[in-house]
Each structure stands twice: as C-alpha cells, then as structure tokens.
C-alpha cells in the first residue's frame with residue numbers, strides 16, 4: 001500500500017526544492033527516514049474517568065534519528081506538511097497503528113488507537129481514499145484526531161471526508177479544542193464523537209480562576225452535542241479530581257503515563273490490569 005502511495009507523491013520533489021535550506025535538508029532526510037523505518041509510534045493511554053479503565057490510546061510519532069537521537073513531532077511535522085510528505089507519513093502511521101492494534105488484540109487488549117491527522121489531509125482525496133481502504137480492510141478500531149481549525153480551512157470537503165471516516169467506524173475526535181479557531185456552527189455539523197479540551201486549559205485548571213469555568217462550560221456544551229469529553233495534559237491529582245467532579249469522561253496526561261514506546265505500553269497495560 002505504501003509503495004502505491006508513493007506513486008501519488010510526484011509533487012513532493014518540487015515542494016522540497018522550494019523550502020529554505022535547513023528545512024529542505026530535513027525534508028530530504030525525512031523522506032528517506034520513512035522508508036528506513038526510523039519513524040516510531042509512541043502511545044499514551046486515555047483513561048475513562050468513572051470506570052477507571054483504559055479504553056483507548058493516542059499514537060504520537062517520534063523520529064529515531066541515527067545521529068540526532070529522538071526527535072519530537074513539533075520539529076518535523078510542520079516540515080512534512082510543507083514538503084508534502086505528510087500524506088505518506090500519515091498513511092504509514094495508520095498502517096503501523098493497524099499492526100499495533102492487532103498485536104494488542106493478540107495480547108488480550110482491545111483498545112481504540114487514535115492517530116493525529118493534519119488539517120490539509122482532510123481535503124486530500126488521495127489520502128482519504130487510501131486511508132479508508134486501509135482501515136476498511138482491517139479489523140482495527142481506530143480514531144482520528146483533527147483540529148477544528150483544520151476543518152475551517154475547507155469546511156465542505158473536510159466535513160464530507162470526516163463523515164466517510166465515521167461511516168467506516170473511525171471515531172473522530174476534535175483535538176486542541178479552545179486553542180485555535182472555533183466555530184459553534186461547524187462543531188454542530190461535525191460527525192465527531194469526542195472533544196479534547198486543549199491542555200492549555202487543563203494544566204492551569206487548579207491555579208487559575210477562569211480556566212475551571214471554561215472547562216466546565218466546554219464539558220456541558222460537548223455533552224449537549226452528545227460528545228464525550230477528553231481532558232489532555234492532566235498532570236496532577238487535583239486536576240483529575242476536579243475534572244471528574246465536572247463530569248469529564250476521559251483523562252489523558254503525564255499523571256497516568258507519558259507517551260511510551262509500544263513494548264513499554266504493552267507492559268503498562270498488563271500491569272494496569274493486575275492493579
């Protein structure tokens with residue numbers, strides 16, 4: 001599937017050529033890194049607040065660079081987007097998440113794995129067709145995290161494509177809610193089942209006066225729209241307690257676990273089960 005996806009990437013070389021020197025070098029390395037298997041998915045669990053159960057996890061990409069060590073996505077995803085490498089990179093993450101999901105299933109853990117999808121891919125028909133084919137042909141339970149800002153770019157095609165994802169069982173989550181451009185008009189139309197409150201509001205939850213109000217009204221809004229709420233960036237027991245009282249459905253953050261490599265994640269799940 002990836003060899004096939006590669007044929008569609010003809011404009012990539014041109015896009016890379018147009019980048020400033022440093023970004024160009026990084027993009028060329030990244031192009032090779034995908035084939036060389038230098039990209040890895042780390043996983044961070046999402047815990048159901050009331051049931052205290054791990055029901056899903058988010059895949060967060062890292063680049064295991066041969067000389068520079070582990071590079072975080074903030075340092076290469078923007079370049080991948082500019083260089084038009086993001087389609088191939090994301091198809092790789094979906095393929096990897098499907099493979100990891102099967103391994104988890106065999107180890108007795110049935111979790112939904114969420115993948116981050118860059119905004120520009122929501123109006124990329126080749127991406128959408130390939131992603132749907134991969135997911136529809138697998139038994140994996142997946143979810144896609146997309147920001148609201150990315151929908152506002154090209155709402156008509158983004159909403160139609162999110163609906164196609166939802167139709168084949170992909171759970172759509174709105175990422176970074178409250179941090180970017182928000183529009184209640186779009187929120188209402190999105191086939192999203194989850195809303196993730198940006199960690200900007202969560203990390204200061206117990207030290208600011210306004211953030212608790214914002215978080216509580218966001219939780220109520222999401223519930224009114226029949227969506228589940230995930231709080232990201234939960235770092236303290238105090239935040240966890242407050243979020244639980246406010247009716248937040250799911251918790252994600254360093255308090256539970258940092259994003260960790262797949263094998264460590266399997267160990268984490270096994271130990272959690274015996275807790």
Ligand code: C2E
Pocket residue numbers: 044059060061072073074077090093115116117118145175176199203232233234235252253254255259
């Ligand atoms: P995001 O999707 O909002 O992911 C949450 C980020 O917060 C992650 O950073 C995660 O490690 C970090 N985080 C988790 N829990 C806590 C916490 O309790 N406190 C704090 N301070 N931070 C926490 P990371 O892994 O560096 O990823 C950064 C961003 O890169 C992601 O933000 C996402 O936008 C993007 N990204 C990651 N993986 C992918 C990918 O496979 N594809 C695409 N397109 N983007 C990705």
Ligand code: CA
Pocket residue numbers: 058116145175
């Ligand atoms: Ca995310």
Ligand code: CA
Pocket residue numbers: 175176196198199232
């Ligand atoms: Ca987020």
Ligand code: CA
Pocket residue numbers: 176
């Ligand atoms: Ca973010």
